[in-house]
Amino acid sequence: MLAAQLALGGGILAVIVVSGATGPADVGLGDAVRVIAGHLIPDAPWMSDGSLTRLQDQAVWQFRLPRALLAGLAGAGLALAGALMQAAVRNPLAEPYVLGVSAGAGLGAVAVITLGSAAVAGLPLSGAAFLGALAATAAVYLLSRQRGVLAPTRMILTGVALGSLLSAVTSYLTLTTEAQNVFSVLFFLLGSVSAATMGQLVVPAVALAAVTLYALTRARSLNALLAGDESATALGVPVHRLRAQLVVAASLLTGAVVAVSGGIGFVGLIVPHAARILVGADHRRMLPVTVLAGALFLMTADLLARTVAAPTEIPLGIVTAVVGAPCFLWLIRRGRAARAGMLR
Incomplete structure (x- = not known):
């Protein structure tokens, strides 16, 4: 497991450097490293000796690094939300958007784009998207409770139905808005980090840290949940309370991410399975690898999105599907999926 984590961590650092050096402004790999290090090391001499231009500094630190991060x-x-959702509903097809969280966030964002912020009490786009995600989560939570208990199948069916309804409203707003708004709507719904700033990193970073810490402290309980509700209960796991906590944690994390990056699909479905294939189904090993692999996967996808068809930028959701699906199918064909407990 340590080797996998080190390899993924090294890959993340490499992609950050390559991303910093990639773009219309001429910045070499060494220059990108010096710019990043210069902002982290106080009074770094190369930041003031004239070897780096102001344009290079701004290109790397203000534009390329924030979007990579x-x-x-x-x-x-x-990826983490997908792993938690799959454990909560015990369904390998579960992913962060199965409960309609993305559809709720999309409706909130599209309402701002098409109707203006006044339609959502003056909230900015990211705030409206997060509010929409919270509303969808609350609706699914309330509608899927049966005698005070969250039923996995009921949650999935409720989420699919609610997601379809919210998506229909979003489509209506898109069709009836002015033509210049359609591009912004599509880019949000398909996902993009092109307008990232350092300030936008705070909320998803805090949400990721909190949910990761929670998940790691519940790793043994998640392992027990894989054996079924009855077996987990016999081992002393409060199944119904744990499932509710997992759903809420995954939904809040998804909402925090979608609010600033849009509806990027496929990541939460394939990355947890790929992590299981690599290190097994034990959540104590799988969760850290899932987090690192998810980061590396989407950072690489973003690098491809802005270089493959340059100067045109491809929405991230398209890249994740086109690149991720063949890789995932190749992993399954290698035969390790069944041994990891993914295929039965």
């Missing part, structure tokens, strides 16, 4: 946070958050 936001892509990493978004990928890690969606």
Whole structure:
């Protein structure tokens, strides 16, 4: 497991450097490293000796680094949320958006784009998206409770139905808005971190740290939950309370990510399974690898999104599906998926 974590961590650092050096402004790999290090090391001499231009500094620190870091946070958050959701409902097809969280966030954001912030009490786009995600989560939580207990199948069915309803409203707003708003709507719904700033990193970083800490402290209980509700209860796990906590934690994390990066699909579905194939189904090993792999996957996807068809930028959701699906199918074909407990 340590080797996998070190490899993923090294890959993340490498992608950050390559991202910092990639773009229309001429910045070499060494220059990107010096700019990043210069902002982290007080009074670094190379920041004031004229070897780096102001344009290079701004390109790396203000534009390229924030989007790489936001892509990493978004990928890690969606992957972790997917792992928790799959454990909560005991369904390998579960992913962060199965409860309609993304549809709720999309409706909130699209309402701001098409109707203006006054339609959502003056909230900015990210705030409206997060509020929409919270509303969708609360609705699914209330509607799927049966005799005070969250039923996994009922949650999935409620989430699918609610997601379809919210998506229909979003489509209506998109079709009836002015033509210049449609591009912004599509870019949000398909996901993008092109407008990332350092300030936008705070909320998803805090949410990711909190949910990761919670998940790691519940790793043994998550392992017991895989054996079924009855077996987990016999081992002393409060199944119904744990499931409710997992759903809330995954939904809040998803909402925090979607609010700043849009509806990036596929990450929360494939990355947890890939982590299980690599290190097994034990959540004590799988969760850290899932977080790191999710970050590396989406950071790489973002790098491809802004370079493959440059100067045109491809929405992240398209890249994650086109790149992720073949890789995932290749992993399954290698035969390790069944041994990891993914295929039965």
